[in-house]
Amino acid sequence: MSAAKPTHDVIAGAPAEAAQSKRGRLIRQEDEIFERIQQAILDHRLPPGTKLKEVPLAELFGVTRGLLRKVLTRLAHARLVEQRPNRGAMVASPSVSESRDLFAARRAIEGAIVGILGTRINATQIKGLRRMIEREQNAYAKGEMRAGLKLSIDFHRVLAQMAGNSVLSGFLEELLTRTPLVILAYRDTRATTTRCDCNDHGAIIDALETGDAEEAARIMQEHLEALEGQLNLREDGSTTDLAAVFGS
Amino acid sequence: MSAAKPTHDVIAGAPAEAAQSKRGRLIRQEDEIFERIQQAILDHRLPPGTKLKEVPLAELFGVTRGLLRKVLTRLAHARLVEQRPNRGAMVASPSVSESRDLFAARRAIEGAIVGILGTRINATQIKGLRRMIEREQNAYAKGEMRAGLKLSIDFHRVLAQMAGNSVLSGFLEELLTRTPLVILAYRDTRATTTRCDCNDHGAIIDALETGDAEEAARIMQEHLEALEGQLNLREDGSTTDLAAVFGS
DNA sequence: GCAAAAAATATTGTCAACAATTTTATCCAG
């Protein structure tokens, strides 16, 4: 069974609670399923291309097919899932150009976020961010990759929230969730790890502390370029040269 | 009837074609309804707060309630519509802080777009943009406000497409559609018109033509600040001081 | 045995009836 239905094992965690009141809690249930699938993607547990069948997933979460269907539609709108008519939903597989665009968009948005923060961040916030980086480094040092990854993403997310622009942080939230799909699809097989450089995070805070927003934005953009550089985004799948793949 | 069901008259245009093939065209039908409502918002025909009842709208478009419901959900995800449980959908009413964030996000994203364009725009594209500006000016000169407005939005949209970043242009698409809602909600009652300054558009192209991406981005940001400045975004509805409103 | 056709199965898409909730209208006491 474990081998036959891998998707079931992958999207693990506590079972979705049955609705208590007859209505009203149900939208929370919908949100919970959405977030659990989203979290599975963030945790690199759901690779691109994974088929998401309605009946098995609905049974797994203990909801009707109609509700699950709604969740899939929402995930599709967030571009975490691709829905093709009559052929169901699968975890999105970003193309090379999409992936490049995604990183360029992150540079633009996170650059702006850091620029905003340069003028409004306070000592308490800086202290909190430093604590986060410390925990992140500890996690990686202890080999707890999943925890480190989560903290690393949280660093970017918290920066956005501190900037106080709900529109930009909403956009970034989407991009942060899509990033793992890009990494899984295009990670360089030779590289041991594909993740944020903690030192960059520290350097960004250093720049923010001195009030140098320009410098902080510059480091953030270089930081994202470094992450993108760890990937193999050279050629698109559609243009793969089969002759080259099989020698001669 | 016209007075009793204003929403029906507002979302006008050709009736939705009945599906020809049994399936497949149906998703196009869904898209068509989505776009018609979106267009109505872009044209300032659907003001914030307008109630969108499912049965009347479904009949208007000649589709089932279930299909229309799906469209409303999609519109809600694009933040053009607000859905509250058991209370239906209405055209979104952006708050003051949301509106400010929206403009700040536009400055960040369109600044980045123009920055990208500075390095890759060609003579043909510049020629096309100049033609657009000319038509825009003509429309406003002739008093054809709706046509001018459309061309003005198209200018920003086309710039984004020329930059060739699908993620950024997708985000901007959402922001462009939400902008009319902000304008309708917060336009200064004393102002005669609330719209883009065509001259700014021309100045942006001038800067792009000389290859000065920095300057073009600066003008774009000032351009958006000027548009935001035409609005009355001083206080939030939730903090409206009733005592001040009624004198003493 | 193999490829194409056909049947069987599995999966997604749609709809109409029903349930739950909110909104509006009615009624009645004070």
Next chain:
DNA sequence: CTGGATAAAATTGTTGACAATATTTTTTGC
């Protein structure tokens, strides 16, 4: 009249049965 309870209507939310399509398996002709 007014305010509040009650009933009626309108509106949204859900579900399960069925239709349409895609996928897999079996059959058939060579």
